[in-house]
Amino acid sequence: DVKVTQSSRYLVKRTGEKVFLECVQDMDHENMFWYRQDPGLGLRLIYFSYDVKMKEKGDIPEGYSVSREKKERFSLILESASTNQTSMYLCASSGTANYGYTFGSGTRLTVV
Amino acid sequence: AQSVTQPDIHITVSEGASLELRCNYSYGATPYLFWYVQSPGQGLQLLLKYFSGDTLVQGIKGFEAEFKRSQSSFNLRKPSVHWSDAAEYFCAVSGTYKYIFGTGTRLKVLA
Numbered sequence: 498d499v500k501v502t503q504s505s506r507y508l509v510k511r512t513g514e515k516v517f518l519e520c521v522q523d524m525d526h527e528n529m530f531w532y533r534q535d536p537g538l539g540l541r542l543i544y545f546s547y548d549v550k551m552k553e554k555g556d557i558p559e560g561y562s563v564s565r566e567k568k569e570r571f572s573l574i575l576e577s578a579s580t581n582q583t584s585m586y587l588c589a590s591s592g593t594a595n596y597g598y599t600f601g602s603g604t605r606l607t608v609v
Numbered sequence: 610a611q612s613v614t615q616p617d618i619h620i621t622v623s624e625g626a627s628l629e630l631r632c633n634y635s636y637g638a639t640p641y642l643f644w645y646v647q648s649p650g651q652g653l654q655l656l657l658k659y660f661s662g663d664t665l666v667q668g669i670k671g672f673e674a675e676f677k678r679s680q681s682s683f684n685l686r687k688p689s690v691h692w693s694d695a696a697e698y699f700c701a702v703s704g705t706y707k708y709i710f711g712t713g714t715r716l717k718v719l720a
Contacts, residue, residue: 538712539699539712539713540653542707587653596658598645598653598708600654602650603650603651603652
């Protein structure tokens with residue numbers, strides 16, 4: 498089975514800190530995605546990448562950046578964490594969009 | 610504009626009862642449609658997907674969904690719900706690279 502591994506299940510960070518969320522997939526997928534999930538808002542796309550060193554903004558990229566130096570790894574960076582970035586962050590990968598995403602277990606980030 | 614609507618935020622059913630979760634989409638071309646399930650504190654798991662062909666799609670855990678082009682719907686069904694089905698369910702439509710998700714339906718199962 499495809500595995501998408503997110504490095505942390507729970508994180509607590511202070512306002513203003515630089516935060517790195519790591520995601521690794523083991524199936525040589527081209528496409529990787531970062532979503533945030535908030536009650537009543539569903540899943541909102543932050544950034545995605547369709548190839549190494551390629552990235553595209555999603556629907557809510559403000560306050561975030563990403564890095565994809567290797568095909569299997571896609572990192573989400575909060576340059577200066579703020580309390581409104583407290584959320585569940587979900588990473589996903591896919592070979593092609595038509596075959597469905599595989600999601601990681603999520604990272605619940607709390608910014609205090 | 611592409612969109613997915615799940616009109617029911619919460620649904621409560623008794624164990625053993627049948628279930629239908631609604632999903633309506635707006636998409637210019639023939640859509641690729643998906644249902645995902647999320648257990649508490651977990652990521653999303655793919656239940657089933659529709660690309661083309663037979664409009665009734667079978668998935669895992671005894672779920673099925675029917676694609677109705679005339680109604681722009683892709684409703685999820687299960688004949689008999691188990692307590693372990695309590696979770697949040699998301700409908701999604703596929704674009705070129707990325708999906709558009711509905712806001713989810715939370716299912717509660719009464720013993």
